[in-house]
Amino acid sequence: MKGRPIILFFLLFCAMVCHTPFISADTGLGLSGNNQHLVIEGFPFHENFKFTVYNTGDRDALFTIKVLGEYSDVVSWIMVEPRMLSLKRGEYREVKCSIDAEEGYGGHYNAKVMVSGYDDVLLEEANISGTSSCILACGSICVSIEVTNKAGEDSRGLVHPPEEANDENGPLFQDVMENLEDSSSGIVLNKAYGPLFLDVPENIMVGEMVALNAGYVGQDDTGDIGVMLISPDGSTHYLEPSGVFSFDVEGIWGIMVLEGETPIIGKSISVEGEKPPCGVLAVLVCCLIVVAVSCMIFHVSRRHPMKKDINPNKGV
Numbered sequence: 001m002k003g004r005p006i007i008l009f010f011l012l013f014c015a016m017v018c019h020t021p022f023i024s025a026d027t028g029l030g031l032s033g034n035n036q037h038l039v040i041e042g043f044p045f046h047e048n049f050k051f052t053v054y055n056t057g058d059r060d061a062l063f064t065i066k067v068l069g070e071y072s073d074v075v076s077w078i079m080v081e082p083r084m085l086s087l088k089r090g091e092y093r094e095v096k097c098s099i100d101a102e103e104g105y106g107g108h109y110n111a112k113v114m115v116s117g118y119d120d121v122l123l124e125e126a127n128i129s130g131t132s133s134c135i136l137a138c139g140s141i142c143v144s145i146e147v148t149n150k151a152g153e154d155s156r157g158l159v160h161p162p163e164e165a166n167d168e169n170g171p172l173f174q175d176v177m178e179n180l181e182d183s184s185s186g187i188v189l190n191k192a193y194g195p196l197f198l199d200v201p202e203n204i205m206v207g208e209m210v211a212l213n214a215g216y217v218g219q220d221d222t223g224d225i226g227v228m229l230i231s232p233d234g235s236t237h238y239l240e241p242s243g244v245f246s247f248d249v250e251g252i253w254g255i256m257v258l259e260g261e262t263p264i265i266g267k268s269i270s271v272e273g274e275k276p277p278c279g280v281l282a283v284l285v286c287c288l289i290v291v292a293v294s295c296m297i298f299h300v301s302r303r304h305p306m307k308k309d310i311n312p313n314k315g316v
Contacts, residue, residue, distance in 0.1 A: 029063065029117045029137035029198070029267070030054030030092070037144045038099065043155045045101040051141055052094050053115055055087035056199070061117050061137075062086050065095060069111035071163050077101045078111055078143060099143070105160035106152020113141045117267075137198070137267040198227075198257050204271045206250050214241045214257045223259070230254035247271045 033051025055061050063085040069075040079098045087093060097113060117137035152158050199213040215222045222241040229237040232251030239245060247253060253269050 029061075029115065029139055030056040031115060031139045031141065033141050035142045035144070038146070040101060040104070040145060040147045040151050042151050043101060043103050045099065045151075047099045048097065050094055050096050051113075052092055053085055053087070054092040055089055055117075057117075057137070058089055060086070060088045063115055063117050066114050066116075067111060068114055069109065071109060071160060073104065074109045074111055074145065077104075077145075078113065080113060097143075099145075101145075103155045104147055104152065105156050106147045106149045106158045107160050109145045109147070109160075111143045111145070113143060115139045115141075198255065198267060200255055200267070200269060204247050204269060206271055206273055207246060207248065209244050209246050211244050212239060212242070212255070226258045228256045228258055230256070 031051060031053060033049075036049055038045075038047055053063050053065075055063070065080050065083050065085070067075050067078045067080060069078075077099050079100065081096050081098075082093075085093050085095075115138065149158055201210060204210055212227055214225060214227050216225075225241055227239040227241060227243070229239065229245065231237070231249050231253055233249060237245065241257075250271055250273050253271055255267055255269060
């Protein structure tokens with residue numbers, strides 16, 4: 001039948017269309033490193049440390065690294081190289097940090113090396129200054145610096161004058177992600193484990209039961225970690241590292257992985273309004289395909305009717 005190749009091509013095309021919408025991907029971030037506690041007993045002071053950034057997601061992603069702190073001079077002590085990473089899924093890269101302090105005031109200072117992950121597909125539309133809603137994952141390492149009175153007295157003084165940090169990075173997160181930025185979060189990992197990961201779908205519907213998974217990359221033991229959810233109205237929910245949760249409020253949610261009570265890594269997700277379940281949509285699409293194919297077969301059969309086998313010698 002002449003119409004058979006057309007029908008087969010149409011069926012193949014419909015199968016591809018039906019399969020594509022159900023493919024989903026997620027941006028994931030893993031960090032391996034330790035919080036830093038440094039004591040400066042004299043200036044100048046120099047120290048180096050490093051940590052590793054892992055792309056634990058299902059697609060390529062861009063990761064930016066920024067330093068935040070209360071005082072701009074303290075922030076300027078901490079240098080990070082590189083400050084931007086483009087990692088394919090499953091890749092990782094080491095980040096080197098150096099602390100170079102030529103002078104300073106006595107006292108205790110806290111700074112954070114913040115890592116944020118972006119979807120590589122959205123880079124052209126993203127505001128990489130750190131205030132864009134395309135931030136999909138984040139994590140931090142704390143740097144605690146103690147400048148002794150002797151070191152401060154021999155340098156700029158014992159008491160640091162009040163100041164708001166005015167570094168070029170500016171605020172890193174907004175909305176619910178500020179809970180992570182304002183916390184004492186950091187990466188304090190047992191060497192027997194490894195980098196943390198947080199695995200959740202990117203797009204979620206209101207009322208949908210969603211599986212959430214968190215843990216250490218390559219390890220079955222989840223240690224002392226848990227998952228905290230922050231709804232758009234500010235309420236919190238606590239889950240085990242692997243569990244199922246139904247998002248009942250539309251909007252931007254925050255999801256964080258805790259070690260004990262300390263937030264370590266987190267990400268924001270968008271919970272959208274109710275839509276027909278995927279199963280219903282699949283059934284509707286299949287019904288439409290069946291109707292379309294039936295119409296094509298009927299149309300082709302009318303244009304090319306089966307000819308009767310007429311044998312002129314039959315009956316002779």
